[in-house]
Amino acid sequence: MNVADVSGVPEWVPGHLRDDGIEELYPPQAEAVERGVTEGESLVASIPTASGKTLIAELAMLASVERGGRALYIVPLRALASEKKREFDQFEEYGLSVGVSTGNYESDGDWLAACDIIVATSEKVDSLVRNGAGWLDDLACVVADEVHLVDDAHRGPTLEVTLAKLRRLNPDLQTVALSATIGNAGEIAEWLDAGLVDSDWRPIDLRTGVHYGQALHFDDGDTRELPVRSSERPTAAIARETLDDGGSTLVFVNSRRNAEAAAKRLASVTVGALTPEEEERLEAVAAEIREVSDTETSDDLARAVERGAAFHHAGCAGEHRSLVESAFRDRLIKLVAATPTLAAGVNTPSRRVVVRDWRRYDGSVGGMAPLSVLEVHQMFGRAGRPGLDPYGEALLLANSHDELDELFERYIWADPEAVRSKLAAEPALRTHVLATVASGFADSREALLSFLDRTLYATQTAEQGRLERVADNVIAYLVANEFLERDGDALRATSLGHTVSRLYLDPMSAAEIIDGLRGATDPTAMGLYHLVCRTPDMYDLYLRSGDREEYTMLAYEREAEFLGAMPSEFEEGRFEDWLSALKTARMLEDWASEVDEERIAERYGVGPGDVRGKVDTAEWLLGAAERLAGELDMGTAPAVHEARVRVQHGVREELIDLARVRGVGRKRARRLHDAGVETRADLREADKSVVLAALRGRRRTAETILENAGREDPSMDGVVADPEAAPAASTTPGGTEGGERADDDQASLGDF
DNA sequence: CATCTCGCGCTATAGACAGCATGTC
């Protein structure tokens, strides 16, 4: 189909596509148009990655905007929200406005309502529904990206319920669901009353195969020997061959440690293929990586990057990840060893993909479990860069002939699994039942059940009554905790229930927090950190060997501080969980006591990404706790507030005031304080030479900070740093020496 | 002497959304 033949879209669209070099639609895109996706028809598109899903969504959204409506694009990850926003910005020259809304980035409320296209995460959309955002009522088109994630036990139900709510709010809503190729796309389409495009078509060829011995065995029957090098590991041999052919390699492994080790080892392969110019540019990328954080992870990553390889996992800070992704896309980094983060994240195609580990530790089965076909195919799907590579190749590795056969059976020939709703589980229903009642979608048990009947779960289940049974348990729980009131069949959210729903807390988290705060008179920061770490909304650190003893001791030492009773040591599971929470809480306490990020990373065996993630979650939960304490008149609100602000800035109590000044983070605040400048008011009055010295003679920085503190005359012209006030090497209580770099002053946490 | 290879025992285990009110280099 020619772009000129697409009906329903604004008249500038064909010309715009031609400018991008698009004359003809890909077959699945053409099929989508034939099914009326630009005429407001709902559609499920189950097609491989990189086969033009985004264009289908764009056409649908543009057509709905042309008809005078508004479009919402739902993504599973914050990183994808900004990626999509950037893509959609191309429409701004035609007068469309595009807005993003995620937890950490919110376009202003009114402005969002004026947008034609809005990109948001599923949780954010859920939250907007709960808070009654008015513009949701005049939505014409909703796009759900990666809709196969409804299969995810943790986050799938949110997407499922949110789609059901949006469709209920607006019965004429066009629903466009984009999915990887899955086993039961038809079922999804049926659920959404949508047409279906189900295709394996790809714009560039994908060859899949298994490496065994010294050879690659492909799905088309081809076999190719790899050039023999004495006992080189298979991954290295494959990477070398790809490199000789001018391509890049993406290696998927099953643990962070493996990712880091593989990157380090394989860097010795990539380093030989770099041109001097590339070396220079990689040097610059490595420098940026070191800027991000002072940790060993950061340094290891930079060292690998200098040699043309990188690792990628959730322990890396967000900036680490985006630096690696973009350098890989620019073909500067030749190889990335990644955990599954990368398969589901932003677009990072590669000539070759190697799925090195096809089993992964899974606590719920108590051992290693094979990856699903869907996951492996998603990883495979990263092979082949449109417009750059003639084809993509995706490989698994086998150690024996039997394994070779097994891998062909299990992954190469196999069709992906069917996607199954995970809604009928208590944790998922706990939060969604409360929200459904609180935001007016159901006012009785019966109405609730009939609402739930519109979910995917209801269309899939053979087991009648299960959903009802779980829902009843959940209702009983919510009533017992005074989030809901029941009167015969009628259900009503209490005022507390409304608050919990709007705060987006798991009701169980709210109950735990309320319970902990009720018994507290003068809680310590540690007590509060531990409290929020115990909630199901916090993802705790693992206990490693030796940790059990260490944290058991700590538990007794600081017993008086914990809110609520400590479980007995003999209650295996509960005690372990409680200790994990303690470990996480102590990490937060370290952070809020100005311990260096480097030291924290080392002490807890985590990466900078973990530290920031935990801090972020703690900040959120403490904010919610503060609200709850205020609402219930508990008098602990000020203590919660202080604990929250300390964790937010990573400072001790005495620096809170200083850290609130823009440009002043934990390190600068401490240096200023040491120099005798203790408050914002001091900053306005203090001797400039002292301020300058405390800021290590950085004039520009000092001027900006003084200006932000509200000083009348921030100029540093002619000021000389006071040597008396210069910071000593080690000023951080509880920490090691300060950083070595000249301008490392900020452990920037706000950039998330 | 430096580097590689083999085998054994030990060890550690993926991911990441949300409130609210403003502002990091």
Place this chain on the structure above:
DNA sequence: CTATAGCGCGAGATG
């Protein structure tokens, strides 16, 4: 109280 593979270590072999 589950499973696995990768790593580090030491010993022996090779260039």
